[in-house]
Amino acid sequence: MIGQANGSTAIPAAGFADPTRDAQRAFRAVLDALSHPSLAYHVGGAPEAPELLGSGLGAVALTLLDEESSVWLGGPVGDDEAVSSWLSFHTGARRVAEIAAADFVLTPFSDMPDLATLALGTEEAPHRSATVLVDVRGASGPARFLAEGPGIDGRVEFDAPWADGSFADRWSENNRLFPRGVDLVLVDATTVSALPRTTRLSVIDTTPGKA
Amino acid sequence: MSQELIDYNIGYLDEQTKRMIRRALLKAVAIPGFQVPFASREVPMPRGWGTGGVQVTAAIIGEDDVLKVIDQGADDTTNAVSIRGFFARVAHVGTTTRTDEATIIQTRHRIPETPLSEGQVIVYQVPQPEPLRLLEPRETETRRLHALEEYGLMYVKLYEDIARFGHVAKTYDYPVLVGERYLMAPSPIPSFDNPKMDGNPALQLFGAGREKRIYAVPPFTRVESLGFEDFPFEPQRFDDPCALCGSTGVYLDEVIIDDAGASMFVCSDTDHCERTVAENEEVFA
Structure with a gap:
């Protein structure tokens, strides 16, 4: 299987140094993040993951994906041979072309597809929906949200440098589908945060001069 | 001869099984109170002795965790001692009997008296995850009832209790509504413990091994014990x-x-x- 797509014989870079312990640590970070929306947790890393994927997102992918899951790759990662051969070699996850068929969507935030086109689950099986693993490395936007929902004690304000101007509206569309809908796992170089479908966001105006 | 014949993976379960359970756990947290099916595996104890809780614990536990296991509130019963010993051996974790020192608490049918704190995880062993099962035996139907948020059956059951006995006769496994959406079986904890589930800062995970279901209540989530305006829920x-x-x-x-x-x-x-x-x-x- 190695490098089969282009006939090269390049050996993919290493995955986890210590698969059992590294995967456990990364999973607890993702579980904590999903249980405490707005907080970021240290995710460890897969230091030799392809640069386009990144160490943090690589660790999350190695932790959650395997031959029983399907993945759709968005943006530049979708065209990168190093990423697809690394993922295929270490996880065996099936890469699908049809986005609605994917259990996991792996994409930079800027290339995140319309959430309504992903697998949203059904009323009887809302768990058969997509989890979006979003690369948010280097994000530095001004967005700030007020969040409420399960996992949050009352309401909490948090910075979301990865978000763009239309995200809150797109997310509330996803909220409205509950119990259907998708969940976001946001990964930067070393930390993970998450938005389960239950988290409701409202935009805090951060324009200078306004309170 | 003291060499062990089998070297178990850390946490006993194989990595592929852990990933399957972990994916189910993430969905369970994202949809509070919804029962997520999972491929329950064999563990070295009989079904009905906490295999669901053991699998959930095995999927989340790491070497820096400190595990407490209770059985009906007690740290010193056979089941609790065995499960604690099992994880000390296969997951190399520290164990404790103190609620405030534990990072993971696996429990059969109680919530500790010491209030749980943020960052702790409590794992419930669940015999029957479907709160409607005794009222509707067909899984196809109960799934539909959950989808339609149609919980009239349960209210009728509570009403019949009141009509016959003058009060709700259920004192354990008292049904709750999670996040104002899903009817959930709190595992057979006494109704005394029900109020502790509401808004609890700890992450609550539920594993039903025989019935192959995982569900969860995230921290700070509304958990309402069912009742009527004139006959509100009353814990023991x-x-x-x-x-x-x-x-x-x-x-x-x-x-x-x-x-x-x-x-x-x-x-x-x-x-x-x-x-x-x-x-x-x-x-x-």
Whole structure:
């Protein structure tokens, strides 16, 4: 299987140094993040993951994906041979072309597809929906949200440098589908945060001069 | 000859199984109270002895965790001791009986008296995850009832209790509504413990091994015990204090103390009872 797509014989870079312990640590970070929306947790890393994927997102992918899951790759990662051969070699996850068929969507935030086109689950099986693993490395936007929902004690304000101007509206569309809908796992170089479908966001105006 | 014949993976389960359970756990947290099916595996204990809880714990536990296991509140019963020993051996974790020192608490049918704190995880062993099962035996139908948020059956059951007995007769596994959406079985904890689930800062995970379901209540989530305006939910209450430590407002077990049938009521939570006794001794020393 190695490098089969282009006939090269390049050996993919290493995955986890210590698969059992590294995967456990990364999973607890993702579980904590999903249980405490707005907080970021240290995710460890897969230091030799392809640069386009990144160490943090690589660790999350190695932790959650395997031959029983399907993945759709968005943006530049979708065209990168190093990423697809690394993922295929270490996880065996099936890469699908049809986005609605994917259990996991792996994409930079800027290339995140319309959430309504992903697998949203059904009323009887809302768990058969997509989890979006979003690369948010280097994000530095001004967005700030007020969040409420399960996992949050009352309401909490948090910075979301990865978000763009239309995200809150797109997310509330996803909220409205509950119990259907998708969940976001946001990964930067070393930390993970998450938005389960239950988290409701409202935009805090951060324009200078306004309170 | 002391060399072990089998070297188990850390956490006993193989990595592929852990990933499957982990994916189910993430969905469970994202949809509070919804039962996520999972491919329950064999673990070295019989179904019905906490295999669901063991699998959930095995999927989340790491070497820096500290594990507490209780069975009906007690740290020193066979099941609790065995499960603690099992994880100490296969996951190389530290164990404790103190609620406040544990990072993961696996429990059969109780929530500790010591309030849980943020960052802790409590894993419930669940025999029957479907709160509607005794009212509707068909899984296809109960799934549809959950999808339609149609919980009239359960209200009728509670109403019939009131009509016959004058009060709701269910004192354990008392049904709750999670996040104002899903009807959930809190595992057979006493209704005394139900109020502790509401808005609890700990992450609550539920594993039903035989029935192959995982569900969850994230921290700070509304968990409402069902009731009516004129017959609101009332948790059990105990009038007398614990006969050993004198605590009030705790769940008590009846213990028979002689052949004549005399009994006393003592804390079901052994950790709470022992620590309260120790504190009392310090005060009076």
